[in-house]
Amino acid sequence: MAQSRHIVRAAASNDFSAGRLLIITAIAIMSVLAAIAISAAAEEPDYAIERAAMVRTIVSYSAEVNLATGRDRITPGVLEAMGIVPRHEFVPEGVRRQAYADRPLPIGYGQTISQPFIVALMTDLLQVEPNNVVLEIGTGSGYQAAVLARLAREVHTIEIVPALADAAAQRLQRLGYVNVATRLGDGYYGWQEAAPFDGIIVTAAASQIPPPLIQQLKPGGRMVIPVGAPFALQYLVLVEVDGERKVRTRQLLPVQFVPLAGRN
Numbered sequence: 001m002a003q004s005r006h007i008v009r010a011a012a013s014n015d016f017s018a019g020r021l022l023i024i025t026a027i028a029i030m031s032v033l034a035a036i037a038i039s040a041a042a043e044e045p046d047y048a049i050e051r052a053a054m055v056r057t058i059v060s061y062s063a064e065v066n067l068a069t070g071r072d073r074i075t076p077g078v079l080e081a082m083g084i085v086p087r088h089e090f091v092p093e094g095v096r097r098q099a100y101a102d103r104p105l106p107i108g109y110g111q112t113i114s115q116p117f118i119v120a121l122m123t124d125l126l127q128v129e130p131n132n133v134v135l136e137i138g139t140g141s142g143y144q145a146a147v148l149a150r151l152a153r154e155v156h157t158i159e160i161v162p163a164l165a166d167a168a169a170q171r172l173q174r175l176g177y178v179n180v181a182t183r184l185g186d187g188y189y190g191w192q193e194a195a196p197f198d199g200i201i202v203t204a205a206a207s208q209i210p211p212p213l214i215q216q217l218k219p220g221g222r223m224v225i226p227v228g229a230p231f232a233l234q235y236l237v238l239v240e241v242d243g244e245r246k247v248r249t250r251q252l253l254p255v256q257f258v259p260l261a262g263r264n
């Protein structure tokens with residue numbers, strides 16, 4: 001009898017040890033997972049401080065160009081979008097640390113992601129409303145499309161370089177930009193099936209304003225486009241189509257963009 005009591009006690013003590021071991025193992029696993037999460041976060045900073053500094057730079061530059069553009073400031077909605085979109089996700093690893101510097105950066109295939117100030121200025125000039133449908137020519141990294149996606153209902157964007165078009169489509173999907181439609185093609189011809197657009201933004205320099213793009217603008221719509229010869233003096237041009245489809249163009253300021261490729 002004494003022996004059987006002893007056996008019962010021993011079994012109870014084994015259960016206790018097994019339970020304790022389980023708890024200790026669980027705590028150890030959780031600590032390791034927490035350590036991995038902390039070190040991953042340390043390796044992948046979200047660049048919030050750099051992004052805020054970039055927005056301050058944009059604000060200070062906008063005061064300098066207000067006479068040329070007729071806009072006395074970049075609107076708060078555009079600044080908010082620029083302060084949220086993670087530009088470092090749109091540039092190659094090798095230049096990630098410079099993602100928030102106010103300058104264009106290489107994205108491969110001889111192309112660039114535009115200078116943040118120019119992205120903010122062009123977006124602002126478009127005067128996007130929340131119910132707007134907009135078209136971008138020159139997806140590149142997808143960054144400009146992501147900024148527009150925070151302001152418009154739908155964004156359509158066309159890229160002519162297949163590898164860039166693929167990478168941008170995947171990136172925008174991974175980052176959750178569900179209101180951006182991407183397409184591989186020559187943006188000179190626009191996107192007829194999705195037209196008409198409230199706004200069109202062209203992020204490569206055209207030697208003339210493509211007529212199909214003017215036709216795809218709604219009455220009251222606006223287009224912002226760099227116009228000029230490749231690698232020569234180019235101007236940012238604002239195109240406005242009024243209610244009677246009369247077209248007004250205004251040269252705003254000198255800029256430098258990669259040329260619009262394709263048949264035209």
Ligand SMILES: C[S@@+](CC[C@H](N)C(=O)[O-])C[C@H]1O[C@@H](n2cnc3c(N)ncnc32)[C@H](O)[C@@H]1O
Nearest residue numbers: 138139140141143144159160187203260261262
């Ligand atoms: C300055 S980069 C655009 C940067 C881009 N908006 C971004 O946010 O990264 C110009 C882009 O226009 C593209 N491109 C040039 N000609 C084009 C065309 N005819 N149709 C569509 N994309 C074109 C280039 O391949 C390049 O990716």
